[in-house]
Amino acid sequence: MPTTTLAPVASHSRFALAGLATAMLLSALGAGIANVGLPALAHAFGAPFQQVQWVVLAYLLAVTALVLPAGWLGDRWGRRSVLLGGIALFGVASGFGALAPSLGWLVAARATQGAGAAGLMALTLALVAQAVPRTRVGSAMGLLGTVSALGTAMGPALGGVLLAVFGWRALFWAPLPLAAVALVLVGRLPVECGAAVPARSASLGLLRGASGLAGGLAVSLLVSCVVMATLVVGPFHLAGALGLDAARIGVAMACGPLVAALVGLPAGRLVDQWGAGRVLRAGLAAMAAGCAVLALAPLAWGVLGYVLPLVLMTAGYALVQAANNTAVLAGAAAERRGQVSGLLGLSRNLGLVAGASLMGAVFLLGSGVADPAVASPQAVAAGTRAAFALATLLALAAGFVNRAARTGTA
Structure with missing residues (x-):
């Protein structure tokens, strides 16, 4: 292209x-x-x-x-x-x-x-x-x-x-x-x-390509759920499995938002130059790869074994956000963009809420303990692997959803 x-x-x-x-x-x-x-x-x-x-x-x-x-x-x-x-x-x-x-x-x-x-x-x-x-x-x-x-x-x-x-x-x-x-x-x-543009009706018949809207919203929800793994599980892993103090945990946790901030503008330019579909697929692949490494990385890799795949995953998230938001709103009828934008915000929030509950539950299940604050490093690491294994599957599911939506609107 x-x-x-x-x-x-x-x-x-x-x-x-x-x-x-x-x-x-x-x-x-x-x-x-x-x-x-x-x-x-x-x-x-x-x-x-x-x-x-x-x-x-x-x-x-x-x-x-x-x-x-x-x-x-x-x-x-x-x-x-x-x-x-x-x-x-x-x-x-x-x-x-x-x-x-x-x-x-x-x-x-x-x-x-x-x-x-x-x-x-x-x-x-x-x-x-x-x-x-x-x-x-x-x-x-x-x-x-x-x-x-x-x-x-x-x-x-x-x-x-x-x-x-x-x-x-x-x-x-x-x-x-x-x-x-x-x-x-x-x-x-x-x-x-x-x-304001006179609305044809008060219903949510929002896009000419309804499958494209549904697919974009599903992708937004799934990747937001994936990102919550770093916010919910990350602090416990860094403290309990890697033994970092509060200051170092803060620095490690800041890497995600910092990378997303640095990648955001270049990601948007890539969307303009290469198209939203190509950038979206690349972002989802990066998210899945980063989560897979986090699920498989042994404790011996230390802090870099967490931070480097986190950087890959959050960079992928920035690509997905820029591409998915652009694609969804580009397909929206002009008089419905406010509603579509609202749906994107709603799907993101629901993904964050669902991710917080789901990732926390899987982390506890994988660790096999009721209180991760007093668990062994090995137990905490096992919970982390379980949570990011699920995150990998969700990132892959977002890819399948995106592909199905493109096929349905082709």
């Missing part, structure tokens, strides 16, 4: 893309910045962990429940307008969270913040196809993937610094300047960029 000549990006497109990237960064930071403050919140409000964890759960549940309705509203009322509303709601809720006099108030603020983040998650991807030239859509998707990965990596680190220096309220004041920047930049998008 010959390479495609890339069109230059106009100045208005650069402003549009900067606004969308800032909105994506805001939602990624919102998801992770509060997690590090849970112990401090438990102390501040005198509440047990079971209550304090709702500061995190309220946000995630609101995003998951509302991301699809947010996309539908964008298609009906104008995507730029709904995105601006989501940013404003996110910012206001952050301020109320910072001022919270009680834990219940803070949980309510976080749920409202999640409602705003649902609009950010649904509509940033939907607006890309209208904000940049067609030959640059893959690069734009790659940039948004990079920004999302950076936000995910920065959230706990930034939250830790703010918590240590200013206290827990700073965790919720911090997003306000970024929300203000996002409002200004997104407000510069032309009105026709995301203007």
Whole structure:
């Protein structure tokens, strides 16, 4: 397949893309910045962990429940307008969270913040196809993937610094300047960029090629489930099987988001030059290969035996995200892109939730112990091998799903 000549990006497109990237960064930071403050919140409000964890759960549940309705509203009322509303709601809720006099108030603020983040998650991807030239859509998707990965990596680190220096309220004041920047930049998008298009119906008859949509959503769900293996199993393996201290565990865990951030923009450019299908297949192959090595690597390989295949797997994930998002949204009817983008966000969130439960259960089953914190290194390693063996199968399943979807839409 010959390479495609890339069109230059106009100045208005650069402003549009900067606004969308800032909105994506805001939602990624919102998801992770509060997690590090849970112990401090438990102390501040005198509440047990079971209550304090709702500061995190309220946000995630609101995003998951509302991301699809947010996309539908964008298609009906104008995507730029709904995105601006989501940013404003996110910012206001952050301020109320910072001022919270009680834990219940803070949980309510976080749920409202999640409602705003649902609009950010649904509509940033939907607006890309209208904000940049067609030959640059893959690069734009790659940039948004990079920004999302950076936000995910920065959230706990930034939250830790703010918590240590200013206290827990700073965790919720911090997003306000970024929300203000996002409002200004997104407000510069032309009105026709995301203007509402009269919907033919309120149903979810979204794509002309329904099998392509279903396949893309299934791929998104499966690869998100695979990625959760590194977040759920990784810390236990690094501590229990390899004997790393907390600082070194943090460095090793940061390799994944860092690689995804570095690969995101080049991945998007590859999509523009070589096509989404080819890049998607390469990404799925890299994910499966990385997971297979993690499932087979002996303890004698040490930290590199974990980090190097992790790098391969997360680089593959960045390729898959850029290619799959581009392919799914390219096939969507213009008036349905908000809903399709919302479905992509929903499938990703469901994959993360399912992956957390599934990978954790398989890890415990494979280790043969009830508490991995007191298990032997060999038992922890056995659990890790079981979890990544399943992750390998899921990555391969995503490849079969993608192939079946391409055959069905051919």
